[in-house]
Amino acid sequence: MGELSPDLFACWNHQCSDPAQQDLAADGLSDIILSGVARKKGNRMSHRLVVVSNRVGPVNESARAGGLAVALVEALRSSGGLWFGWSGEISEAGIGEPKIEEHGPLSVATIDLSEEDxxxxYKGFANRTLWPLFHYRIDLTTYDRHNYRGYLRVNSNFAKAIFPLLSDDDLIWVHDYHLLSFxxxxxxxxxxxxMGFFLHIPFPAPEVFTTLPNHEVIIRAMCAYDIIGFQTExxxxxxxxxxxxxxxxTELDDERVLAxxxxxxxxxxxIGIDTQNFEKFATSREATLHLNRMKNVLGDRLQVIGVDRLDYTKGLPQR
Known part of the structure; x- marks a missing residue:
């Protein structure tokens, strides 16, 4: 786990006027996110990890969800902290007081969305605008100003809902394209x-991104984060x-940007995968039974196996 001097956090305030201290803060957050959550040891500062994502995944051992949820739950199980996001439920009242459940060292706080939200x-700006655009499918990208306003509204309501739950020494880690302005x-x-942010999907070339109305507003909002992580260089x-x-x-040194x-x-x-668990499952009795069953069904035929979901960005027809 990463451990940093408490002095490093003297200028976390995003309005800090000293550029040198701003740079130090950004570098410090980068170290923490890359190496883990700083934990208390002696007189060092301890930081609670607060993860914010569109959906909160299952946290019990037997439940397995998508890649994002699996990656986050493993980090939270080891460090403890707070996981905040949408419950997946639609309610007439929409976003209200978070519902909080305790799972050992991990607290899970969820909110509902209204049908309009x-x-x-979710269905509108996030998945009909940002998702295809960020995957270079301008031909499938739709833009609706009502959806855009709804996106900003829900990001704002997410922030209002979690704000009372935050502590001064929290480390906030926000995930994916649903929460660019959060x-x-x-x-x-x-x-x-x-606050750190990680984008789990591609970020498009400027020539593509600028086809989005209000693109500068989105980027200005993203610049509120102290570190922005991407999948690829x-x-x-x-x-x-x-x-x-x-x-x-201005692009500075050491991956720093001034804007x-x-x-x-x-x-x-x-992002990586839990290689040890994959290796363990591959040699398990359950995996062996599946493999033998597939061999019996296939006979001498060849089979190509993929783990892609059925989405137009995966190029399944072309394959």
Whole structure:
């Protein structure tokens, strides 16, 4: 686990006027996210990990969800902390007081969405606009100003719901394209805790991203985070090129970027998998039974196996 001096956090306030201290803060958050959550040892500072994602996945051992949920739950199981997000439920009241459940050292806080929120924020702007656009499918991208406003509204409501649950020494880790403007909303409410963001999908080239109306508003909001993580160096490069060429920002050394008066880190931090559990399952009795069953069904035929979901970005017809 990463351990840093408490002095490093003296200038987490995003309005800090000293660029050198801003740079130190961004670098410190990068170290923490890359190496783990700083834990208490002696007189060192301890940080609670607060994970924010669109959906909260299952946290019990037997339940397995998608890649994002699996990655997050493993980190939270080992460190403890708070996981906040949508319950997956639609209610007439919409976003209200979070429902909190305790799972050992992990607290899970969930909120419901209204039907309007679900249509505009989730089905609309997130999945009909951002998802195809970020996957270079401009031909499938739709833009609706009502959906855009709904996206901003739900991001703001997420921030309002979690803000009372935060502590001064929390480390906030936000995930994916559903919550691009969430950090800026928290900052507007006075949040000064370190915030990192990780994008689990590609970031498009500037020529593609600028086809999005209000693209500068989205990027300005993203710059409220102290570190922005990408899956690949190519994705990071596209983001930085947009900042420099479209907004007049500055690329500094050590993956730091200066834009809108803030210095933050833009880094390629590819997500991994739990190789030990995969290896363990591959040699388990259950896996052997599945393998023998498949061999009996296939006979001498060849079979190509993929783990892709049925989505137009996966190129399944072309394969």
């Amino acid at each position: 679900n249509e505009e924020y 950090g800026a909303e928290l900052r507007r409410m006075g949040c000064t805790q370190p 190519g994705d990071r490069r596209c983001f930085v090129n947009y900042i420099v060429n479209e907004l007049g920002g 809108f008066g803030r210095t933050f880190v833009a880094a390629a931090i590819p």
